[in-house]
Amino acid sequence: MAIFLQAATNGLLLGGVYGLVSAGLTLIFGVMRIVNFAHGEFLMLGMFATYWLGRASGLHPYVLLVPVGVLMFGVGLLVQRALIDRVLGRTDEAQILLTVGLSAFLQGAALFVWGADYRTIPTPLASASVAVGPVYLSVARLVAFGVAVVLAAGLYVLLVRTDLGRAMRAAAENREVALLLGIDTGRIYRLAFGIGTGLVGVAGALMAPVLATFPTVGTLFALTAFVVVVLGGMGDIVGAMIGGMIIGVTEALIATYVALDLAPLATFLIFLLILLVRPQGLLGKGRV
Amino acid sequence: MRGDGSLATVEAARASAWPRHLRAAAAGAFVLALLLVPLGANSFELFLLARIAILTLFAMGFNLLFGHGGLLSFGHAAFYSAGAYTAGFILKAYPSLLLGVLGGVAAAGALGLVVGFFSVRHHDIYFAMLTLAFGMLVYSLVWKWDAVTGGDNGLIGIPRAPLLYPGPGGIPMAPVGRYYEFVVVVTVLVVAFLWRLLRSPFGIVLRGLRENAERVEFAGIPMRRYRLVAFVLSAAIAGIAGTLVGPLENTVGPETAHWATSAEPVLASLLGGASTFSGPIVGAALLVLIKEIVERHTQYWLLAMGIVLVALVLGLRGGVVGGLAALWRRTRAGVSAGTAAQDTVPAGSPGRSP
Numbered sequence: 078m079a080i081f082l083q084a085a086t087n088g089l090l091l092g093g094v095y096g097l098v099s100a101g102l103t104l105i106f107g108v109m110r111i112v113n114f115a116h117g118e119f120l121m122l123g124m125f126a127t128y129w130l131g132r133a134s135g136l137h138p139y140v141l142l143v144p145v146g147v148l149m150f151g152v153g154l155l156v157q158r159a160l161i162d163r164v165l166g167r168t169d170e171a172q173i174l175l176t177v178g179l180s181a182f183l184q185g186a187a188l189f190v191w192g193a194d195y196r197t198i199p200t201p202l203a204s205a206s207v208a209v210g211p212v213y214l215s216v217a218r219l220v221a222f223g224v225a226v227v228l229a230a231g232l233y234v235l236l237v238r239t240d241l242g243r244a245m246r247a248a249a250e251n252r253e254v255a256l257l258l259g260i261d262t263g264r265i266y267r268l269a270f271g272i273g274t275g276l277v278g279v280a281g282a283l284m285a286p287v288l289a290t291f292p293t294v295g296t297l298f299a300l301t302a303f304v305v306v307v308l309g310g311m312g313d314i315v316g317a318m319i320g321g322m323i324i325g326v327t328e329a330l331i332a333t334y335v336a337l338d339l340a341p342l343a344t345f346l347i348f349l350l351i352l353l354v355r356p357q358g359l360l361g362k363g364r365v
Numbered sequence: 366m367r368g369d370g371s372l373a374t375v376e377a378a379r380a381s382a383w384p385r386h387l388r389a390a391a392a393g394a395f396v397l398a399l400l401l402v403p404l405g406a407n408s409f410e411l412f413l414l415a416r417i418a419i420l421t422l423f424a425m426g427f428n429l430l431f432g433h434g435g436l437l438s439f440g441h442a443a444f445y446s447a448g449a450y451t452a453g454f455i456l457k458a459y460p461s462l463l464l465g466v467l468g469g470v471a472a473a474g475a476l477g478l479v480v481g482f483f484s485v486r487h488h489d490i491y492f493a494m495l496t497l498a499f500g501m502l503v504y505s506l507v508w509k510w511d512a513v514t515g516g517d518n519g520l521i522g523i524p525r526a527p528l529l530y531p532g533p534g535g536i537p538m539a540p541v542g543r544y545y546e547f548v549v550v551v552t553v554l555v556v557a558f559l560w561r562l563l564r565s566p567f568g569i570v571l572r573g574l575r576e577n578a579e580r581v582e583f584a585g586i587p588m589r590r591y592r593l594v595a596f597v598l599s600a601a602i603a604g605i606a607g608t609l610v611g612p613l614e615n616t617v618g619p620e621t622a623h624w625a626t627s628a629e630p631v632l633a634s635l636l637g638g639a640s641t642f643s644g645p646i647v648g649a650a651l652l653v654l655i656k657e658i659v660e661r662h663t664q665y666w667l668l669a670m671g672i673v674l675v676a677l678v679l680g681l682r683g684g685v686v687g688g689l690a691a692l693w694r695r696t697r698a699g700v701s702a703g704t705a706a707q708d709t710v711p712a713g714s715p716g717r718s719p
Contacts, residue, residue, distance in 0.1 A: 160679070174635065
């Protein structure tokens, strides 16, 4: 029982971060109808930014959450403006191929600039843990989970309660009508892409003390995030958080009780099942 | 069904540019020239040409779905590697090239049937993601299942086996020149098959599904069944390409299943022009040459690939063949201004850009 609880908690904590990564992806999809295949590479960039800013300034990774988030928000704005904006009116295939190309480019560039080495940020946090009953919680993962949930909740509030959020939902609902209502959809798209990228950047900063940083670290997260986004309903923030936790717990349980190697397989089977049975997602709204 | 729709217009436009028998003669001369290459080429050049032929097959198979069927698969490495590994197993057990190729094609086609069954019911983004996921699944299987696939090392020591059977009369294939000719013959047969297929009612329905699936379905045509058949054919052709790799390189590794391998036919098709018949052939040749040059100087193929892909999507939208065709039409339209109204129909690319 203790083992079960331990595995489930670990999975839940990691699932929170999956949720945050997926929230960024699903926001971008919900508002712009674009699946960003380079999303995992933005996570990787967030991790590298944390690593290098930490090396340069000596600051703790958690102090760097904000600067890394802002930096990645800026990267997102730039990418949207320079690349994504040019394919918005085109076929799905053009959009997919552009973001796949961007993904290959960023991975290749990271390999070129930083090499294939695994880099870790030595912090006492990595091994610190607190005991709650029979379960030990890693402090770094606990913090990651907490920040992820708070940010996702913040995003939800932004979308539901603020004018900017209403404008985003309007642009997601119907671009032409939003334009007629005086909403600058170009600005909305840039902000949505920037926020989505900023969130995954923060997720990278949260993961930097836990995982090693290397050029292809984003790939696995990206694939998991696709599954989570489909599971939660494409464009659904709450669904993304719940989906992230479901996937996190499932992976952890499979890895503990069946085989470590089979965890990605389970994720894939969930993906297949959800596409076959409930392609609109668990909550079935499929809207921002 | 034959004789209406955009294809007829395209055919008419093509036919007026290139008379049928002239086109056939040109194709025949080209194939003959390819078969004569071993007389004057060294083994490095033969390797390069064989690789171009293999990528041509892979890209033509992929583009049956993408350029002609409107379905973008990101998991074709799964079928390619299924062909490669199956042929590798067979050739190591019993050295018969034909048996290896047939076995590999059967395996790739069977895998295509399973993946296609789940995938063709979805479109666009779901289809791309689903095939990507299947591809990753196959990759992790190949990677992890050490005992069978050799894991990281892959299959080593795949022989360039005789065509039929070991021993006298089995037609030896060991010399690179001979094997290269075999690859060329297989490629030409498959390309000819696809040429016929795309001009058959099946090909017309496939394009119709790309242009407007709903309308085709309203005409009483079972969309999914057509797409599934196209998927299995596409997978089988990717499998043929895979079977030819092992005997050429003497090894097959897990990277044949990686998504970067899935990206190669995508790149080749886009580079050459996905909505044209010959686009993937031209694209495959260009891609193999570009890759050879990039890899000779750096180890950062991925970086170059990303740049090429982004540039293709943003800039060169019709690919090389599409661009040349447009140029050719513009020149001719300039000569016979106004009279050639039907030529404004883009040859081979009815309104759709990849």
